[in-house]
Amino acid sequence: MDSRDPKPVDIDAKSIISMQELDPSPVHEDLGDPSVELGAGEYFPRPEEKRSRTCGFPRPVLGLRPHRWDALLSGLQKYSTYPPTVFSFLHFVNTSLIPLATRSVPASESYLLLTRPIYQAPGLEHIFLTIPIITHIVSGIALRNIRGSRRARLYGAETRAQRSLLSSWPRVSLQARAGYILAPLLCLHVLVNRATPLLIEGGSSGVGLGYVAHGIARSPVFWNIFYLMFVTSSVWHFVGGWATWMGWRVTTARTDRRHTSKGSLEGLLGSSESVDRTRRQRKMWWTVNGIAVAGAAFWLAGALGIVGRAGLAAGWEAQGWNNMYSHVPVIGAWL
Template sequence: MTSLSKPMDSDAKSIISMQELDPSPVDDSISDLENLESGEYTPKPVDESPTRTCGLSSTLGLRPHRWDALLSGLQRYSTYPPTAFFILHFANTSLIPLLTQSIPASEPYLLLTRPIYQAPGLEHLVLTLPVLAHIGSGIALRNIRATRRARLYGAETRGQRDLLHWWPRTSIQAKTGFLITPLIGLHALINRATPLMVEGGSSGVGLGYVAHGIARSPVFWNVFYLVFVAASVWHFVGGWATWFGWRVTTVRRERGSKGSLEGYLGYSESQDRVKRQRKIWWVVNGVAAVGAALWIAGALGIVGRAGEGAGWEAKGWNEVYSRVPVIGQWL
């Protein structure tokens, strides 16, 4: 009996000693794989058991990767209503003037579709709120990914973050979005807000109003619409191509980049994939170029060359343009 108890005592001691071992430190604060060049990430499956959270994530029951999914979905689906407006506006201000070659003949079509996207309440539901949601979700996504990347490398101070280049590099798609944001605001200020302040509404704003403004300040408006139309069409076409999996307006990857995992592994893209990407690039950019050319041809080639209005209508337009905040004296 004595000989048998000793092995059991030793086994018990070994089990107790193993249980008393301190666990090795494991940092599980970052559970996602980070794309170091674009700031995007690929979330790993997360256990649904309760975990320690804090702040807003704890309040709403959302983990960081769920915030990304929520904001990404908001950024995508908020583009649907403005796209419908975009198509209608493209037809009214470009295609129809190109077909009729006349502003008086084109105005009835603009008036016919105006109640669709300028009805009280519907305009903000179709255009204003989705645009604000799209811009806000995009900025929030960039901030979340930048913060995650800085935390991944332990960058705590501003100087450390600057050395890390913690803010994700901006793609061409994002740059065009940042560019057209103030242009949309100026366009709405001149065509919607100022007529509302001066005349109580924008019922007098149409193709003739735009033609009158271009005739008053041709240099300003030609440059404005060239940049506005080109950037907007590029952003819309590139965005929808991205939703369909044809992402072509990304940040260019530097050749021979030492930070690329592909370079260390000796990975090289297949010729078929390179050809496919090249084909997609030409298709998407070709569609954007054709769309921008058509829009500019109708907006500046037909509407922009119609000249100033006449009579009481032109007098009212002059009053509206002169009352535009800040820049009214130059319009």
């Protein structure tokens, strides 16, 4: 070969070198509103901007992004259940287990002192019960509205009917329904046993199991139906809620096998993992609902089986209780 001929060029090596020397070119195409988060409908996640520092400290970010609102409201909804759960357990012991053990309302009255310092001490009742319960309800409604509106924006809902269809309100789980049923029942319970005695006698120191038994004897149909719904919804909501916090997302609703898609990938593969997951879900469903049924049955056995059958009071005590029941707002004429 002639030495004057050009040397063969290694095309692959040259192309690799040229590719290494090219700078990456960012895509400037606008894929949507950059202020919208990924969960709110953005196609690609927006890279987090570096916070400018002032005197060595990061500049505070004003306002909350959607995922921060979710974290804040979810935290409020979760941790606001701790104080009411403690009180509900003590109240369950006082109004159910102890009457079942003593088989007598007068013998069980003294044990109410275990929880009276909680809801009769000045200011402690609102810190331990009122504020957490209101926080739990308000944060749950706000969280549902935020997620519903985000889902509507994600799928491009334009009309009110489309937004209503894509929102989370039409698909409320049994867990949430139990909570919404419980809220007005709890308000009525507080109205009869706390607010009315406070207005009539200046306090509820004379209100106990005998007061409840006297009211049930006055209007047995109303109060039996009320406490049946009140106890059942409260126990189901508490047990299902704590199961959700612990990772057992049961929501007291079992999926019907008839609605299972026959063309799903799990059905075609028949993997053992999907079978094990189905078994775990079924076990969780039976465990959570079994605890709820047992708790509601024990509570109703003590509340209606013992306290509800104690009968009317007598003497001046009965007169005072009759006066309080008749002065309950709105429904006092029927009690």
